[in-house]
Amino acid sequence: MKGPFSFNPTLFTVYFAPMKNYNARWYHRIGIWFGIGLNPASITMGGGLAAALPFETLFWVVPLGCGLLMALAMGAGLIGQSLRAPLARWSISTFGFGIGALTINLMMAVGMVGWHGFQLGLAGTALGVLLRLPNWLGIVLLATTVCIASFSSVNRWNWLTWITGLSALGLAVFSLLAVGTGIEANYEIPQSSFRTILWAIGTIASFAALFALRVPDFTFDLQTRQDVVIDGIALFIAITFGIIVGMYLYRATGSWDLTVILAGSRIAFIAQLFLVLSLIAPTLSTVHSGALAWANVLPINSRVGIILLIGLGLTLGLTRFDQRLLPFLDWIGTIVPPALAVMIGAVFVRRYTTTKWTYASWVVGAVVALGLKIAGQDVHFFVGFMVSLLALFSTRFFNPRAKLAPQ
Numbered sequence: 001m002k003g004p005f006s007f008n009p010t011l012f013t014v015y016f017a018p019m020k021n022y023n024a025r026w027y028h029r030i031g032i033w034f035g036i037g038l039n040p041a042s043i044t045m046g047g048g049l050a051a052a053l054p055f056e057t058l059f060w061v062v063p064l065g066c067g068l069l070m071a072l073a074m075g076a077g078l079i080g081q082s083l084r085a086p087l088a089r090w091s092i093s094t095f096g097f098g099i100g101a102l103t104i105n106l107m108m109a110v111g112m113v114g115w116h117g118f119q120l121g122l123a124g125t126a127l128g129v130l131l132r133l134p135n136w137l138g139i140v141l142l143a144t145t146v147c148i149a150s151f152s153s154v155n156r157w158n159w160l161t162w163i164t165g166l167s168a169l170g171l172a173v174f175s176l177l178a179v180g181t182g183i184e185a186n187y188e189i190p191q192s193s194f195r196t197i198l199w200a201i202g203t204i205a206s207f208a209a210l211f212a213l214r215v216p217d218f219t220f221d222l223q224t225r226q227d228v229v230i231d232g233i234a235l236f237i238a239i240t241f242g243i244i245v246g247m248y249l250y251r252a253t254g255s256w257d258l259t260v261i262l263a264g265s266r267i268a269f270i271a272q273l274f275l276v277l278s279l280i281a282p283t284l285s286t287v288h289s290g291a292l293a294w295a296n297v298l299p300i301n302s303r304v305g306i307i308l309l310i311g312l313g314l315t316l317g318l319t320r321f322d323q324r325l326l327p328f329l330d331w332i333g334t335i336v337p338p339a340l341a342v343m344i345g346a347v348f349v350r351r352y353t354t355t356k357w358t359y360a361s362w363v364v365g366a367v368v369a370l371g372l373k374i375a376g377q378d379v380h381f382f383v384g385f386m387v388s389l390l391a392l393f394s395t396r397f398f399n400p401r402a403k404l405a406p407q
Contacts, residue, residue: 022084022220026227029218031161033073033231036211037238038168039278040122040258041115041325043175045207046246047256048326049200057192058200058247065204066240072205072337073212074232075344080216081228083347087216094346095362096355103359105296107335109309111210112290114328116309117316119286120146123279124317125259126272136318142276142283143314150287150306160281165238167277172245174271178262179252195378202381203326206333207239212340214289257323286313333381334373338365338388345392353395361391 049058080090091104120139128138190196219228246256253261262271290313291305300308321328342362346353369384377383 023223024221024227025223026230029222029227030231030234031165032218033235034238035161035164035168035281036208037235037240038165038172038242039282040168040171040275041118041282042207042239042242043172043246043249044122044256044258044322044325045203045329046243047250048246049203049243050247050250051256052190052196053192053200054189055247055251057197061197061200062204062243062247063240065201066236066243068201068205069208069212069239070232070236072340072344073208073215073235074228076212076340077215077219077222077228077232078225079344079347080220081222081225083216084220085216086220087214090216090343094343094355095359100355100359102297103362104339105293107339108210108213109290109293109297111332111336112286112293113309113312113316114321114332115210116283116286116290116313117319117321118325118328119279119283119322120313120317121320121322122258123276123283125320125322126262126275129259129263130269130272130276139314139317143310143317146283146287147306147310149284150291150310151303160284164278164281167274167280168242171271171274171278172242174274175249175258175262176245178271179249198382199330199378202333202378203329204239204243206329206336206381208235209332209336209340213336213343330373334369334384335366337381337385338362338369341365341385341388342392345389349393349395353392357395358392361388361395364388364391 046062049062053061080086083090085093092101095101095104120143124139124142125135126138127133127142128135131138131141133141219231222228222231249258249261250256255261258275259272262275287306287309290309291302294300294305294308295302298305298308339362342358342365346358365384365386365388368387369380372380372383
């Protein structure tokens with residue numbers, strides 16, 4: 001495709017002009033990938049997984065799940081780098097305008113609300129502990145600060161990703177020092193089963209599924225494919241480390257609520273400070289992405305989108321949504337993986353399919369996954385992913401001469 005890519009559907013307008021030079025390198029973006037992998041959310045998830053499976057099982061399940069997540073994110077990133085296309089261009093070329101664009105943005109908007117609720121609940125509670133305020137007041141204070149900062153456009157400061165990553169690393173180290181790892185808490189050791197193993201792998205892969213969907217935004221201007229691979233390996237190392245830290249914290253305390261774990265430690269103040277700092281950049285980034293998504297779903301501008309996102313996130317934060325991270329990831333795993341499957345797969349069958357078919361393939365996989373989730377089946381992640389892929393590739397039998405539009 002030559003020249004600038006632009007379209008003007010009824011919901012929103014996106015302008016993307018390909019650059020002549022793509023000189024970004026892996027070290028320009030590694031802070032983002034590392035910050036997504038190692039943060040309080042991955043540590044919390046590690047504790048939740050340790051509550052469901054024994055350690056001996058998790059030591060091979062965790063690398064497997066993290067490897068699957070890395071493969072999805074790296075696959076999306078390599079496609080973005082190869083096509084020189086960020087998410088907006090890639091998703092519209094896959095699902096088309098209208099209902100396709102609406103669904104993508106609605107999914108992103110709802111997902112960002114959930115993540116923002118997690119961040120406000122966890123960091124706000126830690127801020128309340130630091131300032132010796134009630135938990136709810138710490139959450140409200142943090143939400144107000146984030147709102148002011150978002151209007152000031154500080155949510156795009158790249159250096160915050162390094163503060164986040166280093167603070168998350170400090171949080172992990174100080175948390176382990178605070179509770180130790182040699183003492184096992186008095187809790188019932190769970191038994192492993194094929195069902196819970198599949199659930200754990202799917203949960204890990206769902207952890208950064210929304211990030212995997214947005215990866216092309218961070219890779220379309222990378223210089224080489226090797227840059228994408230290096231950043232993907234950084235994600236794998238960071239998230240594996242974060243989950244293992246959470247596992248050991250749960251074994252030592254019997255809890256996966258970081259604010260509770262750190263509150264009674266000798267170095268609680270330092271650890272709580274790292275907890276707040278480690279969530280600054282993710283919180284602002286979530287507001288930025290979520291506000292834009294809401295502005296593309298509803299007839300509002302981005303400033304109103306910021307208020308809407310923070311308001312919804314504050315409501316979840318006050319209910320301590322951070323303590324329900326795993327169920328949230330479970331529901332994310334019903335919708336996002338089928339979308340990723342179709343977006344990656346469509347690159348290989350674009351000459352044989354249409355945007356209507358790709359959108360239908362996503363919907364079919366998501367509906368199947370949602371039905372399995374409601375029925376209590378823990379294979380919804382994998383089944384939804386495979387159903388969408390099979391539906392997509394079946395287009396060669398039903399529509400062999402179709403062209404994927406727009407080109």
